[in-house]
Amino acid sequence: MSDGDTVAQLAVVILLLGLAVPGLATAHEYAGTPIDYEQSATVDFASATAVDETATVERYGDEVSVLVAGGGELEAAIDYRWDDESGEIEWFNTTATSSGQDVTIAYQAHQRTPETEMAWTIISPFFALFGIFGLVAAVRTLWSYIAEVFEA
Amino acid sequence: MTPLVLAFAVATVALVATLLWAVAARQTAVYVTSGISFVSWSWLGIVGSDVALVTETQTIWLRPSMASIQFVAVAMAIVSLVVFSLRLFGAYPSPQTNAAESDERAEQQTR
Numbered sequence: 306m307s308d309g310d311t312v313a314q315l316a317v318v319i320l321l322l323g324l325a326v327p328g329l330a331t332a333h334e335y336a337g338t339p340i341d342y343e344q345s346a347t348v349d350f351a352s353a354t355a356v357d358e359t360a361t362v363e364r365y366g367d368e369v370s371v372l373v374a375g376g377g378e379l380e381a382a383i384d385y386r387w388d389d390e391s392g393e394i395e396w397f398n399t400t401a402t403s404s405g406q407d408v409t410i411a412y413q414a415h416q417r418t419p420e421t422e423m424a425w426t427i428i429s430p431f432f433a434l435f436g437i438f439g440l441v442a443a444v445r446t447l448w449s450y451i452a453e454v455f456e457a
Numbered sequence: 458m459t460p461l462v463l464a465f466a467v468a469t470v471a472l473v474a475t476l477l478w479a480v481a482a483r484q485t486a487v488y489v490t491s492g493i494s495f496v497s498w499s500w501l502g503i504v505g506s507d508v509a510l511v512t513e514t515q516t517i518w519l520r521p522s523m524a525s526i527q528f529v530a531v532a533m534a535i536v537s538l539v540v541f542s543l544r545l546f547g548a549y550p551s552p553q554t555n556a557a558e559s560d561e562r563a564e565q566q567t568r
Contacts, residue, residue, distance in 0.1 A: 313485050313488075314485060314488060314545070317485070317488040317489055317492060318488070318545070320492070321492045321495075321496070321541075324496070325492070325495065325496045325499070328496065328500075329496065329499050329500065329503060332500055332503045332504050333503050336503055336504050336506070336507050337507065338506055338507055417506070418506035418524075420505065420506050420523075420524045420527045420528070421503055421504070421505070421506045421507075421527070423527075423528075423531070424499075424502035424503045424505075424527055424530070424531045425503055427502075427531050427535070428499050428502060428503070428531060428534055428535075431535075431538055434538070434542070438541070438542070438545055441545055441546075442545065
C-alpha cells in the first residue's frame, strides 16, 4: 500500500474514532470491583436511607443485609426494600421495625479502583486528539483528490 | 471465558500489534497496528483491576501485579498514540524508509 493511499488512512482514523472512544468509555463505565461496606443507620419510615458510598460506583450489589442493634436481621422485601440502582433503602412499618431503630446496613458496591480512575484520567483527554487526527486525514484525502483532478 | 483469560487474550493482541508497528513497520500498516495497540493497551489499563478481583481464584498477588500492569499499559497506550500521530504526519516510519519500501514493493510487482 503506497503512502498516497489517503482513503485507507482516513478509513483507519475514522475506525479508530468510531470504535475506540465508545468502546473504552463503555469499559470505564462498567469497570467496577465488588467492595464490601457496613454503615450504621436509623430506620425512618418517612424517607429512604441512602448508603454512604456513592463515589466511582458502577453499581450496587443485588442484596443487602440489615442487622438490628442487639441482634437479629430484618427481612428483605418485608421490612425494607433495597434499590440497587440508587443505593437507597425504603423502610416498611412492620412488627420487626420501628421508627428511630438503630440498624447496621451491610452492602456491596462495585467501584472503580484508583488505578482504573488514574488510567481513565490519563487516557480520556487524548480522545480530543482523535478529532484533529480525523481532520488531518480528511484534509489530506480531499487534497489528494483535488491534486488528481488537476493532474488529469 | 474468565476475566483473566480475556485479559491475557487482549494482552497478546496488544503485544503482537506493538511488535508489528515496532519491528515490521510498513506505512499504512502502522496506522492499523498502532491503533489496535492503543485500544488494547488502554483497555488493559482501564479494566485491569476488575480482572484481578473478579477472577474466581481471588489470588492475592494478582491485584498488585495487575495494578503494576495497568501503569505499564497506560504508558504503552500513550506510546502507541504517539506512533499513530507520527505516522499521520509522515514521521514514522521515516520518509526515507517509506520511499525505500515503496520502491521495493514496486520492484517486486514489476518482476
